[in-house]
Amino acid sequence: MKHILLIDLHSAAHELFHQLTAQGYYVHQVDNAFDALIKMETLTLEAILLDFAVPKMDSFWLLVARQAPTPIIVIADANNELERINALELGADDYLSQPVNVRELQLRLNVLKRRSQPAINDVKPAQISFEDDTYTVNLVDKPLVLTQTEYRLFKYLFERQGEVVTKAELQQRVLHKEHGRFDRNLDMHISNTRRKLVKGNLPREMINTVRGQGYSFSF
The missing domain is CATH 1.10.10.10 (Winged helix-like DNA-binding domain superfamily/Winged helix DNA-binding domain)
Known part of the structure; x- marks a missing residue:
């Protein structure tokens, strides 16, 4: 079972939760940084989906999260270019715009996985x-x-x-x-x-x- 940590507050997160579950993922949904850190320390995760709207998701928290080998994909506002740039500057591996397309997410996860593997x-x-x-x-x-x-x-x-x-x-x-x-x-x-x-x-x-x-x- 592939585990994904979803850190999100939006109502759309529930739809994303069900879509990922239907694709065979085990989704752990939290709405605060403290619970997120606990999940990161106790689970082997396929990816972390992070919404900047969640309280205390500031640059310090994201820098801490970067210590984990898990790919971090920020869920960004499609109309907020500064938010997307900020996410990458802070160390996010990628970003997706709302609403998240699950097929696109899977493709991006595959790309990140290939990048993390040493070339033969x-x-x-x-x-x-x-x-x-x-x-x-x-x-x-x-x-x-x-x-x-x-x-x-x-x-x-x-x-x-x-x-x-x-x-x-x-x-x-x-x-x-x-x-x-x-x-x-x-x-x-x-x-x-x-x-x-x-x-x-x-x-x-x-x-x-x-x-x-x-x-x-x-x-």
Whole structure:
């Protein structure tokens, strides 16, 4: 369940509450800074929707709120340009105008989420770790659970990153069998591993096919 903190006083907030709930969000609605801070400290939130009209929503409070990793989206008056600028200057991640369009809110949340995730091109070897007992690879804090064979193939290619590893070598060192001309067992394991990478929002190109030679691992 995705939790959203809604800090709002307007009557329109009730409509927004029901719309978000219908979309599968669990909405925590408060009308003061004190209750908002309690929610921030006790919940893992998808986003904070903040209306400046709520009492004590001054610059000091917003600066405190900025210490949280949760995206803060200010609900601003569409006709008040200064309010929108002020919100961004104080550290808000984004703003929406009244009345809030839930579909637009979801799209903006997706954008903020992508911005907060490190790009795969910035991944360093130190950010990849292996759990041999559970056959799990942790890539930028994303766990990738593999079968024993898939795990051994991934780890072997990772340890030889930058090199082209032939199919014959992988068959012998990982699958412990000779590579037959019509044997597609190795290709099947590689294909399944790539499918799991994609499912985990990771690029399948981490395991590259080098035509006529074998496979290589790259970031």
